[in-house]
Amino acid sequence: GAGVSQSPSNKVTEKGKDVELRCDPISGHTALYWYRQSLGQGLEFLIYFQGNSAPDKSGLPSDRFSAERTGGSVSTLTIQRTQQEDSAVYLCASSSGHGRLEKLFFGSGTQLSVL
Amino acid sequence: KQEVTQIPAALSVPEGENLVLNCSFTDSAIYNLQWFRQDPGKGLTSLLLIQSSQREQTSGRLNASLDKSSGRSTLYIAASQPGDSATYLCAVPNSGNTPLVFGKGTRLSVIA
16 A cells, blocks of 8 residues: 555554454565554553564454454454553554665554544 | 663654754674654654764755764754654664664654
8 A cells, every 4th residue: 555554543442342454555665673662751652573483463452452464464463452551653654675774654543533 | 782872762852952862882893774653553754864974864854874883873853843742762783683672762842
């Protein structure tokens, strides 16, 4: 596609429910990242996929968070048993190769609100 | 662990002024440094990427410099315009590896 696409753009859920956030990276991009941006805070790294390598999950804040990337393209971030502190904007980014050498392209994010 | 700091946190200037945004990082063993722009309610847009072997990059009215040894970068915006109003973030790869570590950004307001 023309850019990184994320859905939904907004999600309101009740505490304790599970949510799934979707990211469609730019076609052909092998690297995909998930970040979280809380109000007034910087971007917090969550997880990184590079090609067929095992993902870097070092940023996931708890075992309630998981992500997968099917067929080396679309990625889904799942948050189980959501808590109010999970409320944030979840941003997905992709790059054409090794992210440390190349520009990242970000989607517009999913605003998650946990009531 | 890499830490990135941006000063000032917020800046308000009249239209037409030249301005400088600052970024510092703790681990100088970086591959590159990127500057991003974020508009309210939007994702990030990459503005400039400086490789570790470079000292500066220019794009239009934007000029970014990099001093690896001192752990600093600046983003210079010439002849500022109201459309430049946004949050500007800098980011560097984590020590020896991805992913990018971001500063908290500088929120710029250019007043017409």
